[in-house]
Amino acid sequence: xxxxxxxxxxxxxxxxxxxxxxxxxxxxxxxxxxxxRQFPKQSLMLMATSNExxxxxxxxxxxxxxxxxxxASLTLSTLTVTSAHPEDSSFYICSARGGGGFDEQFxxxxxxxxxx
Amino acid sequence: GNSVTQMEGPVTLSEEAxxxxxxxxxxxxxxxxxxxxxxxxxxLQLLLKATKADDKGSNKGFEATYRKETTSxxxxxxxxxxxxxxxxxxxxxxxxxxxxKLTFGTGTQLKVEL
Numbered sequence: 472x473x474x475x476x477x478x479x480x481x482x483x484x485x486x487x488x489x490x491x492x493x494x495x496x497x498x499x500x501x502x503x504x505x506x507x508r509q510f511p512k513q514s515l516m517l518m519a520t521s522n523e524x525x526x527x528x529x530x531x532x533x534x535x536x537x538x539x540x541x542x543a544s545l546t547l548s549t550l551t552v553t554s555a556h557p558e559d560s561s562f563y564i565c566s567a568r569g570g571g572g573f574d575e576q577f578x579x580x581x582x583x584x585x586x587x
Numbered sequence: 588g589n590s591v592t593q594m595e596g597p598v599t600l601s602e603e604a605x606x607x608x609x610x611x612x613x614x615x616x617x618x619x620x621x622x623x624x625x626x627x628x629x630x631l632q633l634l635l636k637a638t639k640a641d642d643k644g645s646n647k648g649f650e651a652t653y654r655k656e657t658t659s660x661x662x663x664x665x666x667x668x669x670x671x672x673x674x675x676x677x678x679x680x681x682x683x684x685x686x687x688k689l690t691f692g693t694g695t696q697l698k699v700e701l
Contacts, residue, residue, distance in 0.1 A: 475630060503686075514591070514691040515676070564630070574684025578623075578630035 494565030
């Protein structure tokens with residue numbers, strides 16, 4: 472099946488620093504990638520949708536200047552949490568969808584971000 | 588807006604027991620419904636889906652029936668195994684394959700013991 476990887480799997484950083492999370496589709500070309508956030512005991516919440524070569528579309532309430540998304544190639548999307556604060560600590564999950572009318576998302580294993 | 592409610596866990600069962608995880612939804616229009624499973628250390632995987640009322644999705648012994656009248660999509664399995672231990676997420680989408688925005692429930696952790 473289609474495989475999506477994320478790196479790093481967990482990261483701890485100091486408040487005020489920026490953190491970059493990578494999402495890669497390993498065996499297919501992902502024309503669309505999604506970024507989700509999950510708080511403990513809560514559901515996955517979609518943060519943004521990105522199409523290769525285009526600006527990301529952010530969900531209501533998500534700060535686009537804080538959560539920078541780049542989808543520069545068909546196999547890589549990055550999420551950068553800028554000037555991270557403790558309230559940004561969360562589990563971030565990406566998913567990817569292929570092109571050509573393919574209609575299923577494949578999920579990465581997630582990245583645990585802890586901001587001290 | 589759309590929302591999904593599923594039973595809280597953890598659910599702890601003995602091997603070969605019957606499993607039910609309840610899921611109800613609120614949505615406009617006619618969504619497609621999904622169950623995803625997440626094994627430890629892995630990404631969510633599509634377990635089964637149903638795209639219209641009265642459809643039954645099934646996979647690996649798991650089943651769920653799209654009930655429009657009760658807005659439900661409960662997950663069942665007749666005899667669970669230790670290897671079924673995972674977190675199960677109910678979700679809905681406006682696309683049949685779930686390739687667009689997914690609305691998830693909070694997830695239910697299942698623990699199966701010998």
